[in-house]
Amino acid sequence: MTTISKRLKEARKAAGYSQERLGIEAGIEPASASARMNQYEKGVHEPGVSTMQQIAAVLNLPAAYFYCEDDETAHLLQHFHCLTKADRKQVVNLAKLLAFCG
């Protein structure tokens, strides 16, 4: 439904978590973790940024990943997140080199 729903579902399943379990690992009150995570994943409610950051940390992804509307940008962030400092610079430099509007 929403961008967040889509990314959350993909990333959660890839990591092998249930909705409830992911919520608990992210520090959500166990009693409401299942409901909240389901609401996020179904697009009923939108998590605040700090909640999104906690979820992202558990899944080893940058929080910005969940706000990427197109898949290509999402994948870029996913990979970029794992790189060493030196490798990151290489990627940024290439993007800078190719860019013409910033």
Next chain:
Amino acid sequence: MTTISKRLKEARKAAGYSQERLGIEAGIEPASASARMNQYEKGVHEPGVSTMQQIAAVLNLPAAYFYCEDDETAHLLQHFHCLTKADRKQVVNLAKLLAFCG
């Protein structure tokens, strides 16, 4: 204060908008555009994702840019947003090549 505050202030000033003007261009009710945009930029309130997307569109940035915690990732998205399809693939491929955890 917050990540959103920081990115918003930077991007708005770079584009030469006032807080109110940016809000109006983004489709916020003119009567409350000044207060809302100021609250976002001072970290008093956090905009919803759809508002953030509208602001991002005016500033020619991806919405995910405003959720990047580190500057390097933010800059990457800023440049990446302007690239052609072919150039984007080059950048993604480099990131994939260097990645070892995804």
Next chain:
DNA sequence: GCACTAAGGGTTACTTAGTGG
């Protein structure tokens, strides 16, 4: 154990009205 939902209370954002540079 898993995904999912309705409903109400509590928290937050949005609006209004206004200050001062």
Next chain:
DNA sequence: CCACTAAGTAACCCTTAGTGC
């Protein structure tokens, strides 16, 4: 015109309680 704020209302999220697979 600009940045910014307090206070009240409106809107939303979070919690509870529960269903069904």
